[in-house]
Amino acid sequence: MGATMALSAGVAAAKTSLTMYYPVAVGGPLTKIVDGIVADFEKQNPDIDVNAIYAGNYNDARIKALAALKSGQPAQLSVMFSIDIYDLIEQDAIVAFDDVVSTDEEKAWLKSFYPALMENGQTLGKTWGVPFQRSTIVMYYNKDAFRAAGLDAENPPKTWEELVAAGKKLTKKDGSQWGMMIPSTGYPYWMFGALTKQNGQVLMNADGTETYFNNPKVVEALSFWKDLSQKHEVMPKGAIEWGTLRKNFLEQKTAIMWHSTGNLTTVKKNAKFDFGVAMLPGNPSRGTPTGGGNFYIFKKSSDEEKKAALKLIKFMTSPKNAAKWSMETGYIGVSPEAYKTKELKEYAKSFPPAAVARDQLNFATAELSTYQTGRVRKLLDDALQAAIAGGKTPEEVLNDAQARATQLLKPYK
């Protein structure tokens, strides 16, 4: 009796417990899916106890994780915005995965992801974030509306000119249907990252110390965005709300929307019309930023905890779980191996939109991320909204944003 008690106490003591915060930024029952994967992990690893806490949107998740860190009740790992990397490094909150992986197998795992998804997780020559709920922007379009307007529903626009031409045909003069909507609240800089990449220019350098907001190609991209509503009149004027856009599309008030692939499964479930998903058009080359959340491991954890955290992250990003996650949400399967699983192969065959985001990775670039990222991002967001909704000229607002961003980033050079 005494011996069994001592034994069970010994087992309990050896149990490593992990706290993990994670955000949800798109619609759908994502918490349930995460809980399911975590439960599977605990079943396979009885010595590890995982406390997965849903923490709101990306901003909330970061606040909660950092607050927990400061209060001395830290999480050992978290899913946070991929672009939080510089802030987390500056706060000395995270460890590089290179310093946690030890076996050859683990090192190989770290190299197994799509390179485009690693861009936002790497700086200073190390990998700090491992992709999990990653997305790109894709173009959702209403095939029924395309047919009704006399457009080829299997041939969505591939260039900016084609996009404008299609938009004009799709816009109904009585205001009952718009040609297209690109959201300009929530994450305007993200949508803008797509337009600038398509126009052949990125928004920042890889060290996170320099922005290119007033580069002529960037200014041109903003002019195009603004023209969609002001000149071509294929998009409503004023800011377009990120949160309600999906409903606008589902209610057929817009024939095209640009949105995260993370919405794919929800759109699929709720669309009462024939819809398609396409890569974003180009001018001339296609382009999109990647987006979404990465896994981070916090520095303030013991070596056992770090090992256990790594195990959990490896489990959650394994081809099988990445495939499951991708099918249930629309996020990208994070590694090529995921798309080689039988399940995802069959899913992509029966539902081709599921592979669009992956194919688009060939044209993808990193999401806007710098030191002082919150402020820099806000500068660009404000500038974009001032031009799109506020009637200011793109040159004026972007010159101003660039000057301020340069000021902010001066100490990091």
Next chain:
Amino acid sequence: MRISGNRHILGWLLISPAVILLVTFTHYPSVSSFFSSLFSRGNPIRPSKFVGADQYTAMLEDPVFWTVLENNLIYAAGTIPASIGLALLMAVLVDQMLPGRAFLRLAYFTPTILPMIAVANIWLFFYTPEIGLLDQVLRPLGIDTPNWLGDPSTALWSIIFITIWKEAGFFMIFYLAALQTQSPELKEAAKLEGASAFTFFRRVTFPLLMPTTLFVLVNAVLNSFKLVDHIFILTKGGPNNASSLILYYIYETAFSFFDTPYAAALTIVLLGFLALLAFVQFGLLEKRIHYR
């Protein structure tokens, strides 16, 4: 001597819960905010150092600060008189003998009992272009509606409107309670004197309601600086800070930019504002109020 000593201790014990709460959650944070506003933003690599009034001079050059300050003044001017006036009107209405009076009172009070975040989510869909309630009602009537939350010229006013709708019912309760304590003899006396209903309201009812008005005014002023919950859902301060308020900017600065010293400096300015307003309200207005 012994007794008075005991009474002294008893007195301190009696007020200690209030003192402890006030000191822990009000005075200490205010003072510590002030001190942290004198330091620079630090991190493990670059520790923070004493910078004196730098945060405050930076504030003067921060265009967003001036925008949110201006917005907040518009917000206050838009919400305070309207919500108080509406509350008084509603209270006078439901104070009378009307059929379905209880139902009407409940209807006026309903916005108050709903949580702001939930309400904001509902209003988000009211305001949304094309699919929103407002557009669906107004468009068929041939009225060209703006993009309520997406246009910088209407975003703040859309938010002000929700605030008035939310607050008026709450203030109405206080007015209603005050109206019901007023003696019916006054009304009878006025009737004998031949005073019109309006004169009676202007000369008797309203002056007697002044203590309530002061109370409601203090609350309305405070709320115009601290009620920002709906902004998180509706506009996040946008477009281009058109609907951002001081408190929301403080939140952004502290939790999105991680610049706690600057957020502390903004907090101190906000506190200063509120202290000034409280001083004006209690110091000047109270002298003009007849309590009995």
